[in-house]
Amino acid sequence: MSATFLNLIAALVISIVLTGLLIPKILLIAFRKNLFDIPDSRKIHTSTVPRLGGLAFMPSIFFTIAVLVGVNRLMLTNLHVPYFIFNPVTLCFGMCAVMVIYLVGIADDLIGVKYRAKFIAQVIAALFIVSTGMWIHDLHGFLGIHTLPAWAGVPLSIIVIVFIMNAINLIDGIDGLASGLSAIASIIYAAIFYISGQIIYAIACCAIVGTLIPFFYYNVFGDAKINKKIFMGDTGSLTTGLLLSFMAFHICNMKTAHGLRCDMLVAAFSPLIIPCFDVLRVFGNRILHHHNPFTPDMTHIHHKLLACGLRQRYAMIIILLASMMFTAVNVMLSMYFNITWLVIIDLVAVFAGNYTLNMIINRHSLARRRSRLASPPASPPKDGSPKDTRKPQYQAQ
Template identity: 50%
Template sequence: MGYWTINSLIIFALCALLAGVLIPQILLIAYRRNLFDEVNERKIHKGLVPRLGGIAFVPVIIVSIAVLLEGNIKLGYSMFSDALSNCNLPLLSTFIALQLLYLTGLADDLIGIKYRAKFVVQLICAIFLLGGGVWFSSLGGVLGIGEVSPWFGYPFTIVVLVFLINAINLIDGIDGLASGLSSIVCVIYGVAFMFLSEYALAIVSFGTLGVLIPFFYYNVFGDVNKHKKIFMGDTGSLTIGLILGVLGTILYVHPNNNMLGVNPSIIAFSPLIVPCFDVIRVYMLRIRQHRSPFLPDKSHIHHKFLAAGMKPRMAMITIVSVSALFTIMNFALASYMKVNINIIVIIDVVVWTLGNYWVSRKIKTYQASLGSKNA
């Protein structure tokens, strides 16, 4: 474990360093070429902010893994290359899908692409991942269902992967939210894969965490007036969503239940509750209001917190904290109280619903107070 702990720290530091160097250069180019995120009624930011931060993510992760692999080989250590070989098909299919989604996101950030075209590319990426062995061969006991046939597992996996990609993309609405939530997922997945001896996947998790940290700094603490602020754009949110979707799927169906002391499906599902539940709620709301579920609006959870009078940074901290609490609660219920996964899902839905109801009440109270002040 010591060998892999060192390599995990190295990949994290290397990705953080390279992203920390690359993001300021992206900022420089963006300001010279006037490549900014347009301001409209849905956006809450002020001033000119580039949305090309995600350009750094995939190249930095791939280059860092290659550098780490070369360093291990040069030093005579074969364990890293062996770990990559044991996971070669899933990783190769992931890197192919990442390149496709990376180019699609880049095109969307630069010139704009219709959501139908992005949806088609996401389907193609999911099919590539199926070819690499990334699919739900089991539902982990949800609804009492264990192993499933490919006839169900393949289409189900496509739906889940496309859903997760868009969940991360849609939750990227205020500074630090998508990167903060994704960072928590990367930490949890990385530690889980270490305990499961899936070291190559742990390396990917910690490498992804490494690129998110410097971006989080520039995104949250960057000064617009000093040309230091940046958004991840679709290039970042789509590729991060794909990475988390792949890692989460592999973790969810992992057969080794004993190493974590809890069903891996609990660990895979819990950190993604906030973006997933939020997308489901928003889609259901739009359909109920006879609107297209794919057209943007201001009904996401972060919009609700802002409508309740909360400042953007406090809203981000609150939502990220809620995500962490969901994970802690589910792990405690599964490991210490031995609660069935179906009961845990029901508890999560109830807690989420009550939380949204509470926020809705806060919005009404806040709007009423504003109305009385303006009267």
């Protein structure tokens, strides 16, 4: 087994162990200090659950990367060759960007932060990243555009980074969805970096995956009744979104990867299609119906699947499979089609899927209405108080 592969396994194991040790401590502190995500009419969960799982993300990832880089430098393994050497400016500014988002996320999860302040912090984090030269230099022929000048590429890159962070944040609506999508994207990025010989980034992606695995376990399989369930909160979703955008930008700026004939821009952003397209669709619907695009509602893809009668876990699995399918199909088609055609195909697929879901939701709602009319009315409680039968209202949009 090569030293490179051993480093990737070590990154996975170290981050799994660290996060697995940190999350129970975070749960303990959250319950002692009453730091919970309180259920309301818009949220799917019905019990108080801590939302501080994201606190474990940055320490686990950074510690894993630092330990492996240090050990390899000391032992002078084969990883000291040029492809393991990284730009210190990129590393330092990338850490600054993550630190800004991590601290703002903690503040938001603990005391709440106004959206304007969060947006400013996200822009500052994006500025740290693009200032290293890691911005979109080429659209690879999308809409006939290739090379971008700095005055166009830098603002576009800032918008994309902020957009990806918020897309991961907004898709975090059911158990395991945001962490599952992020883990899939990180695995794909790790494979690309490994094939292209950029091992430090492959190690970072493996550390992200290893951090998400214990969280996924507590989030999906943890029981809130025995205080074992946790959410990632804004700390986790925004931090993960920033890390994914950082990796995606690095990939799209690579000319090619050895052994890969696909378009690197497609390979970079295809794993993020589901959350990004979902946010675009939801915001478009809100604007179309004269609503504030930033006002929360229940029209996201996971809400629609739940409205079709699916359980949370099945809805999560379907979305994760769809993400893998989109990525695989896009990467394969990018070898034969222009990127503009790929975007058109993806948009048609998304609109067709949305239309199909709306049809199923309408039929499901009609069937429930008929069933309610056919069944006798429920008897009121013995204490005489009216029975609360309210449920979250899903909108077919």
